[in-house]
Amino acid sequence: MGLCRDHEGSILLVRTSTISAVQLFWDEIKAALMACRMAEDAQWLSVYFEGDALNACSAIIQNGKDVEGYLVADCKVCHDILSLHPNWNLTWVPRKRNCLAHKIAKWAVQTRRSGSIAAADIPPFILNCDWLYKPP
Template sequence: METEFADVAEEPAISSIHDRRTVRRVTWRPPPPGWIKCNVDAAFLEVFFGGATAAVFRDHAGNLLTASNSKIAASSPLAAEALAVRKALIIAKNFQLKRIIFESDSLILIQALKSKASIAKIQVILDDILELARNISNCGFTWVPREGNALAHEVAKLTADGSLRQNWPRCKPQVIMNILKEEHYMSLQLTNR
């Protein structure tokens, strides 16, 4: 009986280890050649009715082209995310970028942008985003899990707590360097498959 119990007790442990090995890790994926990907995120601090936005532009090789981070006033996390996308579109328009994918981990926002749905609390920002997007040829919006948006997430978080300066793309902190290295390595793994 003890042997049978031990065999049964070990089965779930063995299968859960096997399940963990087969789960794929979500990571940043580069855009197709000739395209630019802009990952956006926001950090919202409810006590301050504000937070910070981040927009990180990279090419198909994972090279950092430009980036933006700033503190904002916002009424909700969704409004902060929408302001981050709006700011990224303004940058793209100013640099006259074409063939660009805007990626966010805010599923509600991306669904609203793709379907052109109304969200009363942020409708003014949504209207701005859609108008800006119309002026950029070959522009699209995609959703990514937070793990695939690590760099923009970290930039927004560090900006919100005041520990990241505006010039961070030139003077990258170690935490940012680590994310860039890891994502570059993972993107090389994906392209070599």
């Protein structure tokens, strides 16, 4: 699931896909790759990617080092895309700061949503979940 917001926290893009993964690590790397491609498609010059899976963020930043199998290629693609854009950064954030992404992903699975999703289609109780941690 890719969630893109502007500097004020407003949703710009939401895109989900059905990923039949056997492990969370793989899901997180695929989500990072999706986010990179979304930012490329939008031709944004400055992007801050946030992920709450430290192992996935580290694997991408380290270009697939210490990763085995098919995940190496996905890590390298993400790393290469990030390297092409000097004003793009991937950082780890605590899970509680990534509440909105997780809530949207869960809602998308429950409602069988896939592809681009308009912010207006997402229930307000999900859109407002981040304000539980910091006021607007």
